[in-house]
Amino acid sequence: MKKLSIEWKHFDKDGATCKRCSQTGDNLNAVIKKLKDEYALKELEIEFQETKLPDSRMAESNQILIDGILLENLIPNTTTGVNYCDSCSDLIDDPKGCNCRTVNQGKNVYEEIPTNLVKQAIMNRLSNIADNNVNERKKMNIQVIGSGCPTCKKLYEITQKAVAEMNMVNNVEYISGESGIQKIIELGAMSSPLLIVNGKIAMEGFNPDIEEIKQAIISGTTKTEKVKCSCGGNCQ
Template sequence: MHVLEIEWRHFDQEGNTCIRCSETGAALQKAVTELAEECQPKGWELRFQETKLPAQRMEESNLILINGKPLEQLLPHATLRQSHCQSCCEMLGSEATQCRAIELDGRLYEGIPWQLIRQAVCAAAQCC
């Protein structure tokens, strides 16, 4: 059995996270659940780990690692971006908080949709 490790790092403040990380978290739950069922018969076990980050590690927030590689490295033509996150600004009482986002095919994804997560997992594991 092959193991595919999926880690999600996101800012957490007293059990709360920003809007974009909430969207990514929901998409990850859907993707991990569906892909675990789809990939298991092909010899893959998916393991999910959530890492909650303090404000000092904000630059890592909304990072998805698949077997240690950032999701954007598994998607052809995807680029890591930083963009203003109003939700984090409100949580931190700051004016200029930047969070991770992914640009792909001319579109900026602040919350990472399950379709991109699926595409990256399929590229890494060749199980779907």
């Protein structure tokens, strides 16, 4: 499951915040709700945190952090600035007034962070996570281990297809014969063939479902019912 942490920081005075922060909060919540609906079937978990700040930390007010990264750092050609804020000035009751953060993109200066920038930052972060996951998958060591019987070979063929469909460039190593049997014994497996990911058993026994094989590769485990290979499970 993909996990995303989103933190919204804003000035708070006795339960009240300024108008620009309040609007940013509304925009952020609207985007989060929409994304949760869109990703309901894609297993996206969003952890939201609201951090209320005292006036001594006013410089951090109206910040949005996604996985600890400031929103403006996730969007190209986006910077921050400050300008006078009537609303905050009223809240802190300071005759000198108060300057608050803005998010700037090109000629546009946003006092309230709009929904399109919030969504763009989140989608850019999800894209970064996906790229990182692809890079991690490229480093995976994937093996199919068996005696060399037809069922073991079939798992090897399905695993190769699964890897190709996942756009992974990994080669799947097939270990069979006496070497395969010895490896099964060393791993202490009770049935075969085995799908091994990074040296650990991801699936024990034959499973023809390519989607479950993909999930086993990603997560390293599978809860599917084991089916012994055509040699009667006597590989080991």
